[in-house]
């Protein structure tokens with residue numbers, strides 16, 4: 001296994017310029033303080049700005065420095081579960097509505113940050129006969145509800161193609177949204193960890209934001225910041241690696257296989273990124289640590305070599321924290337008076353996280369949202 005200088009650096013930063021925002025210091029007063037500047041927090045901030053609110057956003061690290069800028073870059077419609085499983089869990093109408101909302105969100109992400117997005121679909125590749133049968137169930141359920149899906153049979157095996165899905169550079173999107181939010185009047189601060197929340201204020205090590213509403217848009221580590229959510233969300237580590245450009249393979253669309261545990265895609269410049277193996281080291285990966293480990297990285301590298309067929313050297317290895325929800329849907333709750341939290345996207349928050357960001361902004365400020373009937377965890 002190569003150990004490289006770019007250890008724990010994602011593949012996404014290579015070709016985009018960095019952004020930087022000042023540390024929060026002193027006292028300030030605003031309408032809403034958003035904690036966490038990943039994809040969900042930034043979506044929330046844009047909605048708050050649209051609603052005419054004054055916003056301060058703080059992040060313990062950097063914009064997109066959490067999972068939102070360190071993920072696989074898949075834009076998948078639906079929930080974290082396959083469509084037929086979602087239908088079984090929450091019913092057909094609601095499953096279909098959520099699927100449609102996530103499709104519309106992918107359209108929105110594409111139109112907001114077109115340079116970062118490719119609408120190249122996605123492929124679910126069956127890894128066993130049992131999974132092929134499961135693909136058939138998914139195909140029937142989706143077709144019955146008029147959702148776009150095609151059976152796939154090709155050199156890699158059998159599975160399903162979802163033509164409306166896509167992929168993106170998640171870090172590029174975060175940086176673009178952050179810069180745009182500042183232009184629209186938001187005040188954003190990096191290296192500003194929230195250490196206490198509640199009673200109309202957010203305290204960081206160097207200052208205090210007084211505000212009417214606090215919105216916590218932290219996915220990984222959520223239950224550490226808000227212990228009230230322990231039992232409803234649980235932090236896990238996900239790991240990936242990225243290679244040099246690999247002309248020996250041509251992967252036209254993002255692929256996930258083995259029930260979604262393993263996933264890979266080829267970037268426009270030919271590099272390949274691969275993630276997975278969490279289930280092989282499940283006890284180790286229920287952790288708040290965000291460093292890559294040799295066993296999981298070796299396992300991912302075997303997928304890279306044996307399944308994906310890439311021979312190029314590995315250039316990046318990285319990990320990040322997400323949280324898994326105990327239910328089929330993520331969490332949105334007013335955890336303390338005036339303190340709202342979202343998270344628990346169960347490893348697939350690029351699309352649904354943006355929707356939850358918008359929904360929590362609307363609910364915190366106006367008391368309701370058109371997204372609630374479909375997305376409210378207990379609706």
Ligand SMILES: Cc1cc2nc3c(=O)[nH]c(=O)nc-3n(C[C@H](O)[C@H](O)[C@H](O)COP(=O)(O)OP(=O)(O)OC[C@H]3O[C@@H](n4cnc5c(N)ncnc54)[C@H](O)[C@@H]3O)c2cc1C
Pocket residue numbers: 035036037038039040041058059060061062063064065066067068069070071072073074075076192193194195217218219220221225237238239240275319320321322343345346347348349350351353
């Ligand atoms: C390796 C990997 C691959 C993945 N692949 C995909 C994929 O292909 N498709 C997909 O849809 N999803 C994927 N995911 C999941 C997806 O990345 C997350 O669900 C999503 O990014 C969550 O976004 P977020 O904005 O809610 O949280 P985050 O991106 O984690 O952002 C939260 C931010 O909060 C900050 N923060 C934490 N604590 C504090 C504090 N106390 N004070 C201030 N700030 C704080 C962090 O620094 C961080 O920047 C993947 C995740 C990983 C790790």
